[in-house]
Amino acid sequence: MYKTSLHLSVFIPFLLLAVLSESLELSAVDDFSYQLQNYQSGLGQLGSSEFDLVVIDYSETGDETGEWLPAEIESLRSGGPCGSRIVLAYFSVGEAEDYRFYWNDSWVDASGDPIPGVAPTWLGPQNPEWPGNYKIRYWEAGWQQIIYGTTSGPDKSYLDRILSQGFDGVYLDIIDGFEYWGPAEIGGTDERRTAPAEMIDLVESIAQYARVTMAVPNFLVFPQNGSYIIDPDCYPDASDPDIEAQAQKTRLFSHIDGIGAEDSFYIGPADENNPYNPDNDTIALLNQFRDAGKKVLSIEYLTTANLIQDYYNIRAPAQGYIPYATVRDLGQMTVNTGYEPDCEPVPPVPALGQISFAFLVIIVPLYLQRVKNNVKRRDP
Secondary structure, eight states: OHHHHHHHHHHHHHHHHHHHOOSOOGGGOOOEEEEOSOOSTTTHHHHTSOOSEEEEESBSSSSGGGBOOHHHHHHHHHSSTTSOOEEEEEEESSEEETTSTTOOGGGBOTTSOBOTTTSOTTEEEEOTTSTTEEEEOTTSHHHHHHHSSOOSSTTOOHHHHHHHHTOSEEEEEOGGGHHHHSOGGGTOOSSOTTHHHHHHHHHHHHHHIIIIISOOTTOEEEEBSOGGGGSGGGOTTSSSHHHHHHHHHHHHHTTOSEEEEESSSOOSSSSSOOOSOOOHHHHHHHHHHHHTTOEEEEEEOOOSHHHHHHIIIIIHHHHTOEEEEOOTTOOSOOOOTTOOOOSOOOOOOOOHHHHHHHIIIIIHHHHHHHHHHHHHHHOO
16 A cells, blocks of 8 residues: 555656646747748648747638648647647738638729729728728628628638637737728828727627637637727727726727737838837837737848847847747748747746646545555554
8 A cells, every 4th residue: 555655646746737738828928920921831831840829821822722721720739849839810800802702803993992882881992002902991790790700601701710720819910900990180081980999899809709609718819010009099089088098908908818019119111121210109008018918929020130139139028029020021931040939938827726626636636545545554
């Protein structure tokens, strides 16, 4: 009996670790990659990398013919050298793209402009900086039906496709679309003065649909850009814009896990390699996300060694952001020399509930068994 008791004592720590071990936690992420096209060997190159988190398009080709298979997403998540990683799907919710599964060429004329009476009412003007991308009246039901809520068939919604593929979460782009439609006081068209709050409505609906309706409780939600949405300037019609902004921030923060932020430190006219010229207002807003425990994924479009060193060594760490320097077209997986990803993430702190569960289920029974065995050993 003494040998049995010793055996249990030796293995208690290993059994506890087994209970507490899980797939990579968001808290452990200290590097990431962001690539939307030109994938090498399918997802093989990304899969063999040591990045903790990757943001990719939901489709290799951008349309439904190239949608990644669930097995490919699972291999990317769990088949790498670090054991596991988080995989987020890029998901534009504030602009429509003319190569996506939902697009209909009949909506626009030869110049690419929406045809009144033919195009759906949610389709806005073409983005002059990104031909083929269109502003969206995202508060309209027609657009929302495209992005979530239809689980099968030819009209299966965008988010439902992503969920079926097995992504860990979504990376929501054009959250800052509210600035176009919103109050004139923030440079908007004034068509929809409630646009900022309605963008938060949309983020909330996406999160709730995935986590509650579709029963994926740990589904991650990362908006990209749009940090201005928590600023009082966005709510000029409120009786107290400061109080309203705080309420909207609280609501937004309750549904997101982090934020992606482009061009926060190196701003200028060039596509890449602008000098250090920080947007201090944006950084101050991003720090509110950081201080609330939200991961800040920082993206700068840099390719020169001196700027990359400045970014990774000084600018991003000073703010507590996770840096990624790459090319503007996001057409490659960039590994910056001297700042390679690694398999040594910050270990997550086990939740109290996990420890309690492990204690009750494993430690207590083993301890009682040991006491019983010791009692038996002492019996005459």
